[in-house]
Amino acid sequence: MTRIVIDPITRIEGHLRIEAVVEGNRIIDAISTGTVFRGIEKIVENRDPRDVWAFVQRICGVCTHIHALASIRAVEDALDIRIPKNANHIRNIMTATQFVQDHVIHFYHLHGFDWIDVLSALKADPVQTSALARSISNWPNSSDGYFRDVQTKVKTLVESGQLGIFANAYWGHPAYRLPPEANLMGVAHYIEALTWQKEVAKIHTIFGGKNPHPNYLVGGMASTLNMDDNSVINMERLNLVKTKIDEAQVFVDQVLIPDIFAIASFYKQDLYGGGGGNYLAYGGIPTSDIREPESFLFPSGVVLNRDLSKVYDIDLKDPKQIQEFVSHSWYRYDDPKAGLHPWQGKTEASYDGPRPPYNNVDEKKGYSWIKEPRWQGQAMEVGPLARFVIAYARGNKEIKGLVDEALHRLDLPVTALFSTLGRTLARALESKYLVNQLAGFYSNLVANIKAGDSQTFNGEKWEPEKWPAQAQGVGFAEAPRGALGHWVKINNGKVSAYQAVVPTTWNASPRDDSGQKGPYESSLLDTPIVNEDQPLELLRTIHSFDPCLACATHLLTPEGEEILKVRVL
C-alpha cells in the first residue's frame, strides 16, 4: 500500500492536490484538496449590487463571463428586473460561444496529453497519418506534407533539448493506447485548436468589448444595437459574429468530433472513473427567458445512483435542498454538523491543516479550502455528463439522439457513460449540441431586430430608489463545468450577503461528516495505476471533470479580515 501525492495537478485552472492510496495497482482511497483561497464573497459585501458582476467575474478567467452572468441574474431576480429579448439572445450567444471555446481548449490543451503521446508521434508515418485523417474528416489540413511538417516541428523541439511544455511528462506510459499516426494527428490538432480558439472568442469581444472578462450589465447588455450607425453594433459587426459561428461549426464538426470518436475507439475498454453516480443540473440557456424553465436548452434535475428511470426536481430557493457542510473543510460553523443553505451561508476560516511546507494532509481533519455542497445530503457530480444524463433521462430528443448515435458508433452500452471516457465524450457531444444552437441564437437576434426591436437594456429599475429596502435573489446558469448558482441579499441598496456555489465546489468537494466522498474522490476509487511514479490514469480521471479551482475556493475569512484592517488602514 502506497500513498502517492500529485501536487500540482497541472493542466487545470487553479491549484489542486490529490493524494491517493494505491494497492495492487488500484486506487483504494483518494483525497482531493483545494489549496488556494481568495475571499471574494466577503469582498463584495456592502458594494453596489450593479457592480458585483465585475468582482465575481474574477472568480474565474477560464469560466470567464459565466460568473458575471450568474451574478446579474441574481440581482435581476432579487429586484424583479426583466431583460429585453435582445439581451437574452446576446447572452445566449455569448454563453454557447464560451461552452464551445472552453470545451475545445479543455479537450486539446488540458486533457489531450492524457490520451495523446507526443513522443510517439515522432514514429508516425505522415502518409498513413494523412490517410487516417482523410478517412475520418473533410478537414482540409490533412496532406502528408502537412503532417510531415508538424512532425518535423516536434522533432526539432525534442532535438533542441528544450522541450518546453512537453518536458518530463509520462510519454511512453503503457496506458497510452493510440497508434503513432493518431498521436501525430492529435498533436497537429492541438496546435490548430490553439490558433482557432482565439477566433471564436471574438464573439465575446463584439458584444462585451474584450475576452477574457467581457462586460455585462444588470438589466440587459451594454452593447447597443443600431443598424443605421457605424459606431455601435450594426450589420458589419453581426456579420463578424456570424462568420465566427460558421467557423466554429466547421471546427467542431470536422476536427473535434472526428477526433473524439477516433480516440475513444482506442480507449473504449477503459471504462473506469464513474464515481458516485449522482448527477445534478440547474438547467439553463433559456431560449425565451430565465424565468421560463420550459424554454431551457438544458433541463434541470437530479438523477440518483445512475437510475435513469427517475429524475427529481430541484429548487434553488428551498433551504432544505442545497446545503453546504464544512466537516472536512477549513471553515467553522457554530454546529459543526449543520448544513447551511447559501442564503444562510456562514463562513469562518479555521485552518487546521499542516503548516507549509508539508508532505501530506490529514483527511481525518480539515483538508481543503473547498466546502462540501450536498443536495438533500447527497454528493453530486455536475458538468456535461450530468447535463446529458439528466436530459437523457428527461427524454430530451436532441440530446438523446446525440448520445444514442455516439454509443452506437462506439458499440458501447448506455452504462459506458458512467466513466472517465463518458465524461469526456459528453463534453464533446455538448460542444456539438451547442454549436448547432449558435446559428439559431444568431437568427433569433437578427429576426427580433428585423421586427423593429433594438432594445438591449431595461432601465426601469436601474436607480436604487426603485428597489425595495430588502431583497434576495438567486442567479443560476449551466457553466461549462456544471451547475452554477449565485445567491445575493440586498439591504438598503447594498449587498449584505453573497454566496456562490460553483461547479468545482460540487465536484472537488472533500468527504462530509458521514464519510461520503466528493465526486473526484469517489471517481478515483476504481481507477487503475500501472506505475505509481507516473499516475497517468489518475490525471485522466481528474481532468475528465475539467477542474477549475479558483472557482471552487473563494470563500471568506472573517479572521483574515481583521488582520487586514490593521495592515491597510
Add this chain to the structure above:
Amino acid sequence: MSESESYYQLARRRGVTRRDFLKFCALTGAMLGLDAAEFPKIVQALETKPRLPVIYLNLQECTCCTESLLRSAHPLIADLIFNMISLDYMEPLQAAAGKQAEEVRLKTMKDYPGAYLLIVEGSATLGDGGVYCTIGGKSSTELLKEVANGAAAVIAYGSCATNACVQGAYPNPTQAVPIRNVVKNKPVIDVPGCPPIAEVITGTIVHYLTYGKIPELTNLGRPKAFYQHRVHDNCVRRAFFDAGQFVETFDDAGAKQGWCLYKVGCKGPTTYNACAITEWNDGVSYPIKSGHPCIGCSENNYFDNTPFYTRLAMIPNNAIGKDADTIGAGLLGLTGIAVAAHAGMTAVVKNREKNGKESNHDKNRN
C-alpha cells in the same frame, strides 16, 4: 545556453523561408511600435539567440491572464511557445504534473542561473503563514521568492500581480499583495490589466527576447510602449466627449449613436492602457467601443475605486463636483454642456489623475 538552436535556425529547419522570417520580424517590430531602422536588431536577435527559458508561475489568480496569453494573434501563441521561448514551467499548459513538473522547474533554475525569465500571474499572499495558496505543499509566496532569486528579470503579468486585483480589494481577507512587494532584488516589469491585452504581454516578452533587456518603463514600472497613454486619449468616442455629447442612460438615443460614456462611469480618462489603440482580440473592439464604460482594470485599486457606474465616485481631492452633470450645471446651468465646460473638466480629470497616481504609487511600493 549557447549550444541551443536559435529561433531562426529552428524556423529554417521547419521549413520557414527567410522571406517569411523577415516578414515576421517586421510585424513584430511594428507591433512594438519600433522604427523600421530597428527591425534588423530583431532579425539579429532571433537569428542568433537560443529559445529563452521561461518559468511562468500561477499564484493567487483566476487564470484570465493565461487565457489572454492564448489569444495572442501576433505572434501566435503556438509560435511563441514552440519557436521563440522555451516555456519550461507553466501549470495550466505543461504536460508534466506533480513531482515531474517540479523537477522541470528545478532543472531550469539550475541550468540557467540568472538567465531565465520569470513571468508571474497572480498575487502573493502574506496571510497566516502562506496557507491561502500552496503549490506542492509549499507556500506559493516562498516559491515565488525562490524562483525569482535566479531569474534575469520578472514580469508581473496582470492586475493580480501588479496590484492584487479583486482579492486585494477591501477587506483583502488573505493579505494579497503585488509581486514587487515580495520580489525586491530583481527588475520587475508591471504589465497590468484584468487581463492585459494578449498582444501587450506577448509584445513585452518579444521585446525582452529581442533586446535582451527590459523595455523602457513609465514611472509606475509599466512598459511605455503600451501604458503611456490614457484610454481616453485615443478613444473612438473621444470626439463626443469633446463635443459634450454623452450617454445619459444605457441604450438611450445617444448610446445608439456611440456617444461618450463618461457620465455612466467611464474610467477611460484615468486609465493608462493600450485598449483604444491595440484593441482586444486582434483588434476587434474594446470595452468602450462595445458600449460599456471602462472600469479601469489596469489601474491600482480599481475595485475600490467604485461604484463603476457613477463618475467621480470616491476620487480624492475632487473639489468641483460629483459628475459631469454637476460640473455642467455649475458652470452653465442645465441648458446644455458646452466645450468650455469640458475643457475645464479635462483639467480636473488630469489633476485628479496626478494625485490618484501618486497615492497609488506610494501604496504599492510600501
